[in-house]
Amino acid sequence: MGSVRLVALKGRLAASFFNGSLRGFQRNPTLSIRCLSSNMSPPSKAVVYEQQGPPDQVIRVIDLPPVEIRESDVCVKMLAAPINPSDINRIEGVYPVRPPVPAIGGYEGVGEVQSLGSAVRGLSPGDWVIPSPLSSGTWQTYVVKEESAWHKVSTDIPAEYAATVTVNPLTALRMLEDFNKLNSGDAIVQNGATSIVGQCIIQLARIQGIHSINIIRDRVGSEEVKERLKKLGADEVYTESQLEIKNVKSLLGGLPEPALGFNCVGGNSATLVLKFLRQGGTMVTYGGMAKKPVTVSTSSFIFKDLSLRGFWLQKWMSSERAKDSRPMIDYLLDLVRRGELKYEMELVPFEDFHVALDKALGKLGSHPKQVLTF
Known part of the structure; x- marks a missing residue:
């Protein structure tokens, strides 16, 4: 210059x-x-x-x-x-x-x-x-x-x-409270669980007595990542490859089917979030780290009546x-x-x-x- x-x-x-x-x-x-x-x-x-x-x-x-x-x-x-x-x-x-x-x-x-x-x-x-x-x-x-x-x-x-x-903790708080009414004992599911928003969702959910099911990408050291998230309060943490089964809900054990899901990745990772949701559940998208579209099966709309929503903090704070x-x-x-x-x-x-x-x-x-x- x-x-x-x-x-x-x-x-x-x-x-x-x-x-x-x-x-x-x-x-x-x-x-x-x-x-x-x-x-x-x-x-x-x-x-x-x-x-x-x-x-x-x-x-x-x-x-x-x-x-x-x-x-x-x-x-x-x-x-x-x-x-x-x-x-x-x-x-x-x-x-x-x-x-x-x-x-x-x-x-x-x-x-x-x-x-x-x-x-x-x-x-x-x-x-x-x-x-x-x-x-x-x-x-x-x-x-x-x-x-x-x-x-x-x-x-x-x-x-x-x-x-x-x-930017991040407030996003987590608003998404937990603005879409579906959650009560103690309910569950949520999210991808991108290692992000700051994801870490905050785990902890804020735990404070409210809400269970969290968390999806992370396959990576070196994924077991250590799982342990870190569980120390924050995560109930379950799965890699994407662990969820390549027909019935992911068989992994829930005693946890309820999630009413609310959060997606910040897109692509196949968003599809995994949708598979966990219960009848009438809602998935909120707030990011697209994979830069791939969210694809939803027709049956998810017709037979499960799922809702897809979006959240943008800048708009919320207008x-x-x-x-x-x-x-x-x-x-x-x-x-x-x-x-x-x-x-x-x-x-x-x-x-x-x-x-x-x-x-x-x-x-x-x-x-x-x-x-x-x-």
Whole structure:
């Protein structure tokens, strides 16, 4: 990138620090002059992309100048932020909702309040906050947004859990509660059980007295994976090859037929979820890691009356749902505090961002969720 182009990019990104777009700068070209006065943020280091494309090709880490902290703004020093699949999809340009470019990456994280605008009353320096609703621009050392964009969380939990509580654990909680009414003693079935959503579903179901039947892919070390999931509370864990039998329900033993199933894989793995469901059961699809379609037999609709639904957290959190979700987030973080909710993550210093990105892209083998620490 040439020096003139880089300076222009830095200026545009600084001007659009609040929403990841260029529109604020375009509406008010004097913004950079006004920012020279009053309260200012520290300079920030940020992960940016000028265009959509392969993340390892379009991403750059650059320095951004200070921006103005207006009277209702809060300046937050980021502590941790994950690299989620949806973050990668936004950079690639294939996610349904994405910020206009140039943009700062990241959509979730936790930070510590650094400084406040004069009108801010609900937060103090040192408080921990997360973006609520989720918003772009968490892959940077300092973020400035209005007070209403932040939700205060407890500081007595590991930062990596506060940084990741919204996208995955909240998805698990809502899917368990929003489709079929489940009672203690009921059962659910899911594929992708090793994902963070899958791990959370196991633990949240256990807390509610709900049994879980879990499907994992065939892999080296699958027996160790099964044991880890059972320690989290899984009742049964099967590899896909173990389910290549005509009557999978013969494996249930004393467990009830599941009323609800969760699919984040697609293809044959989704078909296995459907085979377990009881009459009138529902399968909820929230991902498609195999990049293969969900295929359903005609008899599943006619004779079993199965329902297929979908869940997308971003849609669920539209409008006023962000405020509704805050007590749920507090509940999930309280479970973390009590040791009742945990999942695998790998912490990576922000300066090693490109290593974390390669791991998140699967270029360096299989790794847990990558969480940047600042």
